[in-house]
Amino acid sequence: MRKLVSYLIISLDGVVEAPDKYARQELYPDFPDLISQSIFEQDAVLLGRKTYEEWSKFWPTSQIEPFSAFINKTPKFVVSSTLREVTWDRSTLINQDVLGEIAKLKTxxxxxxxxxxxxxxAQSLLLAGLLDELQLVVCPAIAGSGRRLLEHGGAPVQLDLQSTRTTKNGLQFLVYTPRK
Incomplete structure (x- = not known):
C-alpha cells in the first residue's frame, strides 16, 4: 500500500500559509535538500483546488529546482467540488467520493x-485517518497570523515522531506518523 505524505513548511506558532512571509533569506539554501529528500520517495501528488489554481499558473514555466521538474512531470490528482476540469499536464480531477477515491489511490x-x-x-486527510506521514519543515520564526495546520474542532490527534534533522541554518525537518 502506498503512503500518503504531507509536506509543509511551518512557523513555530503553527502557520503553514505563505512561508515566504516568515522564512528569512538565509534559510532558503537549506530548502532544496529537504524537498529533494521528500519528493524522491513520491511518484504522485494530491492537491486541493486553491493550490492547484495557484500552482498551475506558476510551476509550468518555473525553473526553481528540484521541485519544478518534479511537479511538472508527476501525475497530479486535484481534489475539488467546484472545478469542472483541470488543464495542467498530467492532472486528474477528483470531485466525488473524495475520501474513497484517495483510499483507492493508496491501494x-x-x-x-x-x-x-x-x-x-492535509487537515481533512489527517482527521480522516488517511494521512500516513506528516513532514514538517519548522522555520525558526513566529508568523503571527495565517492559516494554521492544526486548527480543528475535533478530538486531539496523536502523532509519533519518526525522525528529526536540523539544517546548518536552523531549519528542523520533523517526520511524524499519526497513531492509528
Missing amino acids: QSGKAIGVHGSVSL
Missing part, C-alpha cells in the same frame, strides 16, 4: 503520494 502500486501545500486537504 495502487507505486511510491508515496505527496500532499504539498493544500492546507485544508
